[in-house]
Amino acid sequence: MQRILVDQQKITTVMQNDVTPADLHPREARIALESFALTANNVTYAASGFAIGYWQFFPSGIAGQGIVPVWGVGKVVESRNEALAVGTRLYGFYPMAETLVITPEVSSRGNVTDVASHRSQLPAVYNRYVPVGDTTPDQDHIRALLQPLLATSYLLSDWLEDNSYFGAKQVIIGSASSKTGLGLCKYLAEAKGRGFKIVGLTSERNRSFVQGLGACDQVLSYDEITQLAHAPSVYVDMAGNAAVKAALHKHLAEDLKHSAAVGISHWDAFNPSVELDGVKPEFFFAPAQIAKRRKEWGAGEIDRRITDAFMRLAREASDWLTVTVHSGLSAAPQVYAGLAEGTADPCEGHVIRLV
Structure with a gap:
């Protein structure tokens, strides 16, 4: 069984590894992956693998080497659990590998x-x-590429609304060219009676892409932070770039009412020890918002709303997203490395297809 290992201390270092598949125990089932997506989200999983626990989902058994989780579709090829039949196709959270053994409860x-x-x-x-x-x-492919990211986008917009946008007159989205950032801009634009401006921050290289999507009221490059209006603001940071965050906190100072940390796509510029002016950033953890809404609305309602929100934007995906399908697990290291090194094009979505 082939799998992809990532150096847990240097997450751009990737290798392919072969292990003998374990025999199934009673109640277990084996799933063979058919395809999975690779996005900046997977880089965040690796960069925060210890802090949030992503390395724990699929232990490699090798010290210093981790398996990055991915979203995709697989088929049950072997089962010792009567509740889960061979041939069942399942979408969900998988290792970057050919197969996964689970203990299913249906x-x-x-x-x-x-x-x-x-x-x-x-x-x-x-x-x-x-x-x-x-x-x-x-x-x-579209589901694996967009649903996890747009689910986070929707949950962020729901959380902001739940907190009355912290009284902000402008919501600033860092790394607005990312799929999660783009989704958040679009969901915020749908807000009823919107009383705030949506500002997208991005690199100069991606400015025209973000502007062309029409989801932001204003698009600024990272070196234009001093052009941000002095008004009550919320910053939603997808990138984790310490220098950008420090500059934004310094410029807005007391006008910054909340600073939310979401992703670490700029993992190589991440430095939590940097002292910041104003409010202390708080980490946004999407599962916590899901748990809150499940308790308030019931399990089915939050799932329905996330699905509806995903479908709205997925229907538009062909307008801005080009899906590139790579054949075989051996293609994954190069694609992942490009994402980790920040050279990927935001217009592209990458899928690894194993069958």
Whole structure:
């Protein structure tokens, strides 16, 4: 069984590794991956692997080497669990590898949860797998590329609304060219009675891309932070670039009412020890907002709203997203490295197809 290992201390160092598949124990099932997406989200998983626990989902058994989680679709090829039949296709959280062994628990609605002991203390949203039936490869690719990111975008917009936007007159999105940043801009633009301006921050290289999408009221490059209006503001940071964050905090000072840390796509410029002016950044953890809404609305409602929000933007994806499909797991290291090194084009979406 082939898998991709990432150096946990130097996350641009990637290698392919071969291991002998373990025999199934009673109640277990083996899933063969059909395809998975690679995005900046996976770089954040690696960069925050220890802090948030992403290395724990799929332990490699090799000190210093981790398996980065990915979102994709797989098919059950072997089962010792009567509740999960061979041939079932499941969308969810997988290792960057050819197969995954799970201990499935199947709900009355057919949804599958991996109840393996090493995942029991990890966020439940990552342990759930959804049957997808006979979807097409194109449908699988768009779902794997966009649903996890746009789910985070939607949850961010819901959380901001839940907090009355912290009284902000402008919401500033760092790394607005990222798919999560783009989604947040679009969902914020839908806000009823919107009383705030949406400002996208991005690199000069990606400025025209963000402007062309029409989701922001203003687009600034990172070296134009001093052009931000002095008004009550919220900063939602997808990049984790310490210098950018320090400059924004210094410029806005007391006008910055909340600073949310979401991603670390600029992982090589991340430095949490940098002292910042004004409010202290707080980490936004999407599973916590899901858990809050499940408690308030019931389990099905938040899932329905996330799906509806994803579908709205997915229908527009062909207008701005070019999906590039790479054949075989051996293609994954180069694609992942390009994302980790920041050379990927925001107009492209990368999928690794194994079958």
